Amino acid sequence: RRQEDFGLNEHAMEPQDSILKIAWDALQDPSLLFLCFASLVSLVIGVVSSQSQEIVEGIAILAAVLVVVTVTAVNDYHKEKQFRSLREVQEEVWVTVIRDSAVEQVLNKDLVVGDVVLLSAGDMVCADGIILDQSDLQVSEQSLTGESSPKRKGSSLCAPSAHLLSPAIFSGTFVQEGEGKMVVLAVGPSTYQASIQESMKEDMEGCKKSILQLKLDSMTTTITKVGAAAGILTVLVLLARFSVGFVRGECCKERWVNSIHLPEILDYLITGVTIFVVAVPEGLPLAITVALALSVRKMMNDNNLVRHLSASETMGSVSSICSDKTGTLTSGRMTAVRVWVSGQDCILGEEGRAGEPLAELPRGVRELLAYSLAINTSFKSNVSYSRDGQVSSSQGNETECALLRLVDMLLNIQEKRRCLTFSSDRKRMSTIVGDDTDRIDSVMTGRRIFCKGAPEVVIPLCSRIISSSSFSSSSSSAAVAADNQPMTVELRARADGMACMMGKEGLRPIAVAFRDMEEEEDVDELSAERDLVLLAIVGLEDPLRAEVPAAIRACQQAGITVRMVTGDNEETAISIAKKCGILPQREMNEKEMRASVFTGKQFRELVGEKEDIDMEQLEQILPKLRILARSTPLDKLALVGGIQDSESCGLQTVAVTGDGTNDAPALLRAHIGLAMGKAGTQVAQNAADIIILDDNFASILQAVKWGRNVHDNICKFLQFQLTVNCSACILAVVGGSVLSESPLTAMQLLWVNMIMDSLASLSLASEDPSPDLLKRPPCPRDQPLLSPAMVKFVLGHAAWQILVLSFLVFGMGDVCSPDIANPNVCAPAESLPTTHYTIVFTCFVFLQLFNQINARKIHGEVNVFKGIFDNMYFLIITMIELLCQCMMVQVTTKE
Numbered sequence: 001r002r003q004e005d006f007g008l009n010e011h012a013m014e015p016q017d018s019i020l021k022i023a024w025d026a027l028q029d030p031s032l033l034f035l036c037f038a039s040l041v042s043l044v045i046g047v048v049s050s051q052s053q054e055i056v057e058g059i060a061i062l063a064a065v066l067v068v069v070t071v072t073a074v075n076d077y078h079k080e081k082q083f084r085s086l087r088e089v090q091e092e093v094w095v096t097v098i099r100d101s102a103v104e105q106v107l108n109k110d111l112v113v114g115d116v117v118l119l120s121a122g123d124m125v126c127a128d129g130i131i132l133d134q135s136d137l138q139v140s141e142q143s144l145t146g147e148s149s150p151k152r153k154g155s156s157l158c159a160p161s162a163h164l165l166s167p168a169i170f171s172g173t174f175v176q177e178g179e180g181k182m183v184v185l186a187v188g189p190s191t192y193q194a195s196i197q198e199s200m201k202e203d204m205e206g207c208k209k210s211i212l213q214l215k216l217d218s219m220t221t222t223i224t225k226v227g228a229a230a231g232i233l234t235v236l237v238l239l240a241r242f243s244v245g246f247v248r249g250e251c252c253k254e255r256w257v258n259s260i261h262l263p264e265i266l267d268y269l270i271t272g273v274t275i276f277v278v279a280v281p282e283g284l285p286l287a288i289t290v291a292l293a294l295s296v297r298k299m300m301n302d303n304n305l306v307r308h309l310s311a312s313e314t315m316g317s318v319s320s321i322c323s324d325k326t327g328t329l330t331s332g333r334m335t336a337v338r339v340w341v342s343g344q345d346c347i348l349g350e351e352g353r354a355g356e357p358l359a360e361l362p363r364g365v366r367e368l369l370a371y372s373l374a375i376n377t378s379f380k381s382n383v384s385y386s387r388d389g390q391v392s393s394s395q396g397n398e399t400e401c402a403l404l405r406l407v408d409m410l411l412n413i414q415e416k417r418r419c420l421t422f423s424s425d426r427k428r429m430s431t432i433v434g435d436d437t438d439r440i441d442s443v444m445t446g447r448r449i450f451c452k453g454a455p456e457v458v459i460p461l462c463s464r465i466i467s468s469s470s471f472s473s474s475s476s477s478a479a480v481a482a483d484n485q486p487m488t489v490e491l492r493a494r495a496d497g498m499a500c501m502m503g504k505e506g507l508r509p510i511a512v513a514f515r516d517m518e519e520e521e522d523v524d525e526l527s528a529e530r531d532l533v534l535l536a537i538v539g540l541e542d543p544l545r546a547e548v549p550a551a552i553r554a555c556q557q558a559g560i561t562v563r564m565v566t567g568d569n570e571e572t573a574i575s576i577a578k579k580c581g582i583l584p585q586r587e588m589n590e591k592e593m594r595a596s597v598f599t600g601k602q603f604r605e606l607v608g609e610k611e612d613i614d615m616e617q618l619e620q621i622l623p624k625l626r627i628l629a630r631s632t633p634l635d636k637l638a639l640v641g642g643i644q645d646s647e648s649c650g651l652q653t654v655a656v657t658g659d660g661t662n663d664a665p666a667l668l669r670a671h672i673g674l675a676m677g678k679a680g681t682q683v684a685q686n687a688a689d690i691i692i693l694d695d696n697f698a699s700i701l702q703a704v705k706w707g708r709n710v711h712d713n714i715c716k717f718l719q720f721q722l723t724v725n726c727s728a729c730i731l732a733v734v735g736g737s738v739l740s741e742s743p744l745t746a747m748q749l750l751w752v753n754m755i756m757d758s759l760a761s762l763s764l765a766s767e768d769p770s771p772d773l774l775k776r777p778p779c780p781r782d783q784p785l786l787s788p789a790m791v792k793f794v795l796g797h798a799a800w801q802i803l804v805l806s807f808l809v810f811g812m813g814d815v816c817s818p819d820i821a822n823p824n825v826c827a828p829a830e831s832l833p834t835t836h837y838t839i840v841f842t843c844f845v846f847l848q849l850f851n852q853i854n855a856r857k858i859h860g861e862v863n864v865f866k867g868i869f870d871n872m873y874f875l876i877i878t879m880i881e882l883l884c885q886c887m888m889v890q891v892t893t894k895e
Contacts, residue, residue: 016081023073032065032285039065041273048266068285071293076309095126098181113184119169120179127184128191130167131155134180141173144193144661150176172661172681196661196683211653211671212313212714215785216288227279230729235272237737242268275732279725287717287761294766295710302702303693305677311689313714314653314672315707318560319778320643322636322656322670325566325573327679327695329580330542334402338507338539340498341365342466365466367477369536372512373403376431376450399510402540403452428453430529432517447517449528455499455537458511462534465491481516484533498537506575507539544579547698552581554701559777565628565636565656570597573629582626595624600631609638618642633662640666653781657692657700658684671781674700701774709769711779712858717764719790720855724752724848726798731805731844743809748841751888752848760852763877767856770867776859789860797854801847808840838889845885852878 017025027033043058093108098116108126111117116132119125131137131153138150154165169182171191188194242264292313296306306312326332339346341361361369377400430451451458467485487495495511502509513532555562562582566573574597577583583596598606598621607618622643628635636656643654658667659676664687667673675688676695685691692699728744735743744752779787786794856874857864868874 016077019073019077022076023069026069026072026076027065032068036062036065041276065285068289071289072309093124093126095123111184111187113187115184117182117184118179119175119182123175125169125171125173125175125182127171128186129169129182129184131169132181132183134178136178137175137180138177139169139173140176141170144170144172144196153180193661193681193683196664211317211781212288212310219785223279227276227729230279230733231272231276234275234733234737235268238268238271239265241737271732275729279729287721287765288714290761291710291713291717291765295706298768299703299706302706303677303696303699304703304706305691305693306689307691308689311672312703312707313710315655315690315703316709316711317653317779317781318655318672318704318707319650319652319780320561320563320654321555321700322563322565322640322643322654322666323697323700324657324659324676325564325568325576326542327659327676328657328692328697329544329548329564329576331545332542332679332695334399334508334540335543336402336406336538337541337543338502339369339406340495340537340539341369341535342468343494344468345498362480364477364480368480368514369512370407371477372450372514372535373452374407375433376429376452377404399508399540403510403538406538427457428529432528447519449515449517449532451513451515451529451532452510455496455509455511458513458532459492459495459499459534461529462511462513462532463487464531465495465534466536481514481533487534495534495537502537502539504571504575505539506572507541510538510540512536512538542576544576545696545698547696548580551698551701554774555704556581558704558774560704563626563628563639565631565639567631568629570599570627570629573597573627577627595621597627597629598625599629600635603628603631603635603639607638607642609634613638613642613645615642615645619646622646633660633666636663637666637669640670644669644671650780651782653778655700657697658688659695660684663687674703705769705773708773708778709767712773713765713767715785715787715790715858716767716855717761718785719793719858720760720764720848720852722786722794723797723801723851723855726794727801727805727847728752728844730798730802731809734802734806735809743805743837743840744844752845759877759881760848763852763871763874764855766873767871787858790858792860793854793858797851801844801851804847805840805844808843842885842889849878849881849885852881 027036039058039061041058042061043055046055046058094105095108095111096118097104097106097111098118103118111127115127117127117129119137125139132155134154137153139153140150152165153167153169155167170193171186172193186192292309295312296309299306299312323329337348339348339361344361346361428451430449432447432449451461463486464484465487466480467483469483485491499509499511512535514535515528515530515532517528552562564573564577564582574583574593578585588596606621607614628639636658640654640656643652646652653671655672655674656663656666656670657674657676658664659680661681661683663675664683667675667684667687672690673688675684675691677685677691677693678695680688680691680695690703692703731743853868854864856868857866
């Protein structure tokens with residue numbers, strides 16, 4: 001009933017374009033339009049002059065365009081379908097609502113305005129609304145605002161002082177602590193998150209072309225000019241020769257005869273058009289499409305979903321990566337890594353071996369600490385394990401889940417946990433446990449209060465500390481709890497020092513305390529938080545992903561600068577940056593630290609914000625800037641734009657990671673936007689070029705490797721094709737100018753351009769990446785596809801081929817047999833000796849086959865056979881080309 005008024009609660013995606021619409025968009029590529037124009041010219045000339053070769057060539061060029069458009073359309077359609085499937089899986093969330101005084105579970109898309117939604121820790125908010133009732137409700141709005149600190153929510157209906165808190169709650173946010181009730185006010189396209197996504201559409205539609213597209217457009221323009229100039233020059237030379245011969249009476253007739261001279265001039269025009277068509281690299285679009293399509297498909301195995309086909313190549317030229325910390329460099333899961341108990345420090349290390357150091361603690365201490373953490377867990381937090389004992393999922397507050405995993409490590413249990421009533425105060429929480437019903441094993445015999453929270457808050461509430469004498473292995477948990485000593489100034493200083501040390505190491509310290517209460521004591525929980533016994537200080541961190549340090553080193557070796565952009569504080573960011581290698585492990589002095597680490601506030605004060613960036617100041621700090629802490633999404637946007645516009649280190653290609661709705665502008669602004677597949681919002685994923693399915697930085701490195709491989713494969717075929725076209729074009733120009741016809745017929749040129757080049761595109765574009773790709777710096781984005789080494793390759797090999805072919809053409813006898821009946825008229829091409837031209841044609845093809853092997857290397861390598869057996873496609877296709885050439889000569893050539 002209400003859904004008909006407000007619609008489904010889902011962010012409706014635009015209808016997927018049909019494959020025909022995608023094909024039409026692919027056809028708008030300038031290089032393909034140019035090929036269509038060349039094909040049209042060839043067809044017109046063939047029809048006018050009744051030359052079947054020109055008609056066949058025009059049809060063949062159209063066939064090549066059709067193949068390229070089809071492959072591109074199918075790949076784009078398949079990628080969009082995969083993206084939509086990912087979105088559908090992410091959007092299926094069950095929500096607890098109150099309807100007609102009954103509590104029920106519904107899918108998030110079935111929410112309607114007026115529903116009352118029950119919220120608790122770990123829930124994703126699926127609609128906009130206001131709070132009706134709450135208990136210490138705190139919501140993380142990081143995906144909308146970029147601020148990592150949760151926001152407390154309240155309503156005047158909840159408490160008198162709640163008017164100081166915001167009652168509004170938005171779709172896409174996350175309930176981090178507490179619980180509450182929300183009445184739905186807006187669903188689907190009416191939500192705040194949907195309005196942001198709608199405002200981004202115009203920016204997304206106006207996105208600039210990729211770096212690859214810009215380079216190809218420039219090359220297409222250059223080739224068009226060169227080919228047109230060569231064709232026009234040939235026609236002018238032929239017309240000049242004809243004019244001189246006609247004036248002198250040395251050619252054909254002494255006076256103008258339309259039936260003789262007009263066809264001759266038309267032949268000159270056809271020769272010029274043929275040269276123009278020969279200069280066109282027909283196989284280049286196919287090679288690019290094949291290389292991109294193969295890489296995109298294989299990149300899926302490395303958890304990279306490429307949304308825009310050209311983005312896979314652009315990743316190869318990335319020289320700067322602005323990466324998030326949480327979930328990308330780190331696991332995104334808080335973990336206990338250090339436990340301090342009455343002077344004994346246990347460093348847990350990797351989570352897989354975390355239980356080993358804890359075994360040094362007596363059983364009684366471990367039991368008391370475990371129960372302190374398990375009982376004092378009042379959120380709906382839970383940790384699930386797989387059959388092999390590995391953590392499979394965590395629900396609820398991350399800090400709670402980290403402590404619960406520590407409980408399992410302390411007692412090696414996964415089910416012995418009870419979450420009782422709780423009371424929380426600012427930066428701490430407490431739970432009071434009663435006599436019989438709440439007793440767990442023999443930990444206690446009366447009432448006890450458990451407290452945990454920030455050390456600077458909990459330690460001042462402690463008047464006693466666990467005695468070091470309780471570390472006897474025979475002590476029970478009850479004996480350990482009773483064996484405590486006064487908190488002296490020295491012990492308090494040691495505890496404060498340990499908490500401070502953990503903070504400097506990037507850990508989040510949590511102090512754990514308790515107190516046995518008197519039987520007649522009848523106080524509320526807040527009053528009970530006094531004279532506590534300090535049990536332990538636990539250090540939590542979001543641990544670094546194991547594969548990240550190696551990936552960062554590989555990026556640095558590949559000439560890529562990695563910068564961390566995070567909303568966390570400086571100490572945490574510096575600690576993670578040192579562990580992963582973004583900052584050197586050695587101690588840095590204040591000057592070095594200042595040059596490498598900035599907070600968002602310092603960055604804005606120094607270089608400005610938004611569009612008013614002081615590029616002079618940015619140029620000075622950019623070479624050493626590695627960390628931007630306490631940053632906002634606008635800081636990230638300003639940094640990305642500044643790096644793109646900076647020229648201090650050359651024009652850089654920038655990739656940026658993001659997962660929040662507010663990261664969308666930076667993802668659009670960057671050359672490559674990388675959205676997270678698990679933690680990323682819909683808006684971020686829509687704005688991205690590549691989606692990292694496992695939210696892992698190591699997957700980004702794989703995308704870089706594949707991008708460089710695609711770039712190299714395109715360049716390999718490009719230098720091969722340009723060498724073929726250059727030599728064929730020069731041979732046609734010289735033959736047409738000197739001999740009045742090309743030594744290679746139109747059909748032979750068609751064979752070389754369409755058959756061999758198409759097969760070569762498959763062989764050279766199918767090379768897999770090698771580790772050496774990450775041992776050289778990236779190509780600057782302003783560097784053309786043709787590097788100096790490639791230009792030398794093309795000119796050198798083309799000169800060698802022209803030298804060999806010129807010897808065969810001009811050094812093996814006459815190439816033009818006079819007509820016996822009319823000595824003044826040259827015989828048509830069909831009457832010429834075919835053996836001579838067959839030798840020229842066969843030699844030309846074999847030169848290209850050998851050149852195909854040379855073209856496998858584009859950086860001046862000497863050993864062109866290195867790794868040739870690693871690509872079986874190359875070997876098979878080369879053999880097919882050889883066999884096809886033998887058949888071409890033996891079957892189609894007449895003796």
